[in-house]
Every structure is written in structure tokens, then in C-alpha cells.
Amino acid sequence: MRKKVWYTAVSLAVLIVIWEAAVLLGKFPEVLFPSPAGVWSAFWQLWESGLPGSSSRVVLGTHILVSLKRFFIGYVSAVVTAVTAGLLLGWFSKVFYYINPIVQLVRPIAPVAWMPFIVLWFGIGDAPAVVIIFLAGFFPVLLSTVAAVEHMDPVYRKVARNFGLSQVQTIRKVVFPAALPQIMNSLRLALGTAWIFLVSGEMVGAQSGLGFLIIDAKNCLRSDALLATMITIGVIGLLLDWGIRRLEKLVL
């Protein structure tokens, strides 16, 4: 653990030094390539008073909370539906043979491509981000849950049948726990993907959130604020990943 902190600290310090050196030696205009110090002060400005000249007078903390709220609504509902559907489809694998072609057809479509329909069907505001995060999280979790159930040790199925467990008992007491390690793994991957899509989800129609802030900073020609928001998104992504790793360890 201590080693890990050390690696991280050194890595970030070196990055910042190179970055600062590049700015100083390259003599770029501040707006094209903001310096670390500039980004830091932009971050504080966003944190304390929000972006000047923005259409919304909201500070960074509120944007973060709004984004997290949308993110968790989308992600948690994706996980719940995908795991439930995955367990059932994995168990009744004949049904899955019919569903799978459709899933495979829809899966490669980038969630953002749905945007016009999403706006038409769900309106603007929180909905687009929530739906996009849902779409981004749903398919990976669904498919790995199905795969986990299909690759379950066949002896578990035999034991469950032999001891006379009902279908519901079998899914709840045998199939789900047997598939859980793989499900947890897919939850972590889906969390990362879904967080990436948050920004795209908030770029259309939203008047708040980190994705909106990206667009807002762009419109105000504030590259320092833009970078500060990007780094914020990265750090939160990192923290989310750390959180789900902890959860994984706790559950398994």
C-alpha cells in the first residue's frame, strides 16, 4: 500500500514537472496549453464561485453531485436489470438463443447514437445522461452474467436438482452466488465504461453536470477550466474504481 502511494506520487509529480517545463520552454499561449498552476487556480475558481460568464451560476461541487446522481441512477438500474435478466437468460438458455442475436445487434451501436431518440422519447434534463449510462452499463453486465451462468460447474446444477431445490431457490441460492465473482468483475468494467459515457450524456440538453461544464468551458474559451474539469472527471473515475474494488473484496 505504501509502495503504491509512492509510485502514484512520483508518477504524478514527474507528469506535472514535464507539463510545466513544456509550457515554459514551448512559450505556448495560455489559452492553447494552460500551465499546471493555471489549471489549479481555475479549479479553485470553479470550486469557489463557478465559471464566470456561464449560463448557470453553479459551483463545481454541485456539478459533481448532479453528475454522480445521474450516474448512480443509470448505473444501478442497469446493473439490477442486467444481472436479473442475465441470471434468467443464462438459466433458461434456450430463451437466450433467441434473444442473443438482438443483443449482439444492438450492442455495437455506441450509446451516444441513440441520443436523438432519447431526447425525443425522454426529453432533456437528467434523462439523456441517465439513459446513456444505462445503455453503456447494461450490455457488458448482461453478457458476462449470462456467460457466468452458462459456465457454472455442472455439478452445482446436479446438486441443486438432486436436493430438490425449486427453480427460484436454485437461481437465488446456487446460480447467483456461483456467478457472483464474474458478475462483480463485470460490474467493475461496466462502471468504468459508464463513467466515460457520462460526459457524452451531459453534453446534450443538460444545464448542469460535469459534461455540461466541459461544453460550458469550451464555449467560454477557458481551456484551463476545461482541463480542470477533465482532471476532475478522471479523479472521480479513479475513486469510483477504487470504491468498487473495495466492494468486490468485501463481497467475495
Add this chain to the structure above:
Amino acid sequence: MYINVKDVSVYYTQGGGTFEALKNVSLSINQGEFVCLLGPSGCGKSTLLNLLAGFEKPTKGEILIGEKQVTAPAPKYLTIFQNYGLFPWRTVLHNVELGLEAKGMRRQARRQQALKYLEMVGLAQAKDKKPCQLSGGMQQRVAIARALAAEPEILFMDEPFGALDAITRMKLQDDILRICKEEGKTIIFVTHDIEEAVFLADRIVVMEANPGSVQRIVEVEMPHERDRTSDDFIVVRDKVFALMHLKKDKEVEYYI
């Protein structure tokens, strides 16, 4: 007769041809009897066990247990698998409770019953451990306790000690014999180990491959508490060896 296998055949079709896993097998087993199905791999002994346990269906013929045809697995007839089939996410105690949960037994009664059988297999002190913390022999003991706790009439055992080392295996053979006589269970036990069969069985069903069928049924007329080194034991063992064509005829190869 308690268990009746009536002229059962199993065919598998593979690559256009048919493979006869079992051909015209008939067999009767009494209640409380310990029967070993013995034979080389491919003789259909595991297939026969799967049919008896209801996991597979015969292509031809029928199997009756207590006058009723076997069509599906049931908690009255439990199978012990070679790889134990314990749930790694449950503790030992919760594994043993599995069959009792399915019966809808109350938590308190469940716990008591499970502990009783864990004690019987000598693992009460390991009740809160996870299966992966136990040795193979202990895991199989847990699986046996799990089966016994559900109070089945018959235990089907599919090479249950096949993955264990020789010494652990002999200890478990002693235990299963003692427990089953105490509990009065009927046991059908699949093995390819001749000594194991001679040590355990009241009757040994010697099977042969291509097609899988019963070659001979050997009565083992020895009381239980058998001594693996006694003369009687060796006589029966030699008989089975000979049946399986494993005993070399000592032909004189040359004269001086």
C-alpha cells in the same frame, strides 16, 4: 427387490454412428445392500449410476426403485460426486444445511440436524470454515454429511474417493462403511479400484466395456470389519482380478 434395473440399454449417437454405452443390463438390489459397480473406464458404470439417480434416461428398458419408475432426481436418492459438489461460497455448516433448506425446515432444527451429521463425519469443529480451507478428504466428508442430513434412502456414490490419496481413501472407506451400517442406507458405489470394491461391497457388479454390460456379479461373503491383509480378502480380490483379466497366467517361457 428394492431397486430393479430391467433390460436397460443406453445409446448415444455421435458422428453418424451409435455408441452403446450400456447394453441389456439387468440388476436387482436389496434394501440396505452395499453394491459396488466395478469396471474399467468406458464400461458404463457411471452411466448406470446416472440412470439410477435419475440424471439420465435409458434409451430402452426401465428402472424401478420401490415399484416406482425413476424419471428424475429426487432428494430420497442422493448422489455423492467425485469432485464433492460443495458450494464454495457457503460455510461447511451451511453446505450441510442445503437439503434441509429445500425441505423448508426451520433454521434452528436445520442447524441441529446439520451439526449432528457433521459430528458423525468428525468435522463439527470445522463448521464455520469454507470448503476451500479443507483437504479433499474433509471436503468429501462434508459432502457425505450433507447427503446424510437430508435423510435419503439410497446413496449413489460416483467414484467418491477417486481424487484422494491412498491413506485418506482407506480412512473414508472405513467411515462410510460404519456410517452406512449404522444408518441402514442402501449404497450403490461406482469405483475402478478392485480393493475398494472388495473391502466395501456386499456384492460386486463387475462390468466390461464395448458394449458396457454386466460381466459377472460377485458375492463377497465376508463379514464387515474386513481386514485388507487377511487371506479371505485376498482370495476374493484375486477372484475379481481374474474376472477382469488382470491376473497374469504364469506361462513358462523357456527351459534351461
